[in-house]
Amino acid sequence: MAWPRSWGSLSLLALWGMGIPAPPASAQLELEAQLGRSQVVLPGRDCPACDLTGAVLAGVDLRGANLKEAILKQANLQAANLSQAILNLADLRGANLSSADQGGAFLWEADLSRANLQQANLTGANLQVANLSEADLRGAVLAGADLTGANLRQADLRGADLRGAFLEEADLTGALYNAQTRLDPTFNPKTRGMVFVK
Numbered sequence: 001m002a003w004p005r006s007w008g009s010l011s012l013l014a015l016w017g018m019g020i021p022a023p024p025a026s027a028q029l030e031l032e033a034q035l036g037r038s039q040v041v042l043p044g045r046d047c048p049a050c051d052l053t054g055a056v057l058a059g060v061d062l063r064g065a066n067l068k069e070a071i072l073k074q075a076n077l078q079a080a081n082l083s084q085a086i087l088n089l090a091d092l093r094g095a096n097l098s099s100a101d102q103g104g105a106f107l108w109e110a111d112l113s114r115a116n117l118q119q120a121n122l123t124g125a126n127l128q129v130a131n132l133s134e135a136d137l138r139g140a141v142l143a144g145a146d147l148t149g150a151n152l153r154q155a156d157l158r159g160a161d162l163r164g165a166f167l168e169e170a171d172l173t174g175a176l177y178n179a180q181t182r183l184d185p186t187f188n189p190k191t192r193g194m195v196f197v198k
Helices: 005-009 012-017 025-035
Strands: none
Touching: none
16 A cells, blocks of 8 residues: 555554554665655644644544644544544645534634534534535534634534534534434524524
8 A cells, every 4th residue: 555645744653543544664764764754743633733634543543632723634543533632724625524523622713514424423623713615514513612613614513412512603604404403492593694404
């Protein structure tokens, strides 16, 4: 299997800590050469500002990891454990985060546009000023999440649980919801520009 060049900012120790096997010997020299030109990653799961574009990290345990400003465009993080992880300013455009556990994660100003977040757990997550435009949040749990100032334009919220979520100044224009979407009784989706789908 060819290893993506984008993994050059990860140390071998960080890869092992993330449960990812070391690259084959033929690719290891190239990886180590790239590491010489990149930041040093300390033991553990931390990898701030790493470029993991298109990485396959399905089911990986990244609880509490520091991935601030990481580039995870089109990455596969299906069923990954990202609870309490720091993903502030991270680029997760088009990433697959379906069924991922992001409870209590820090996603301040993260770009999750067009991301697949179906059935994801975002309970209590900090999504202030995050970009969730056109994100697929069907069946996602956002109970108690802070979505202050978030962009949810045209997001799919059918069946999502938004009870107790902070939605002050959030842009919900064109966001889809249905009878299964759970909202606080005082919240009026129509006045926020949301679209009901049967």
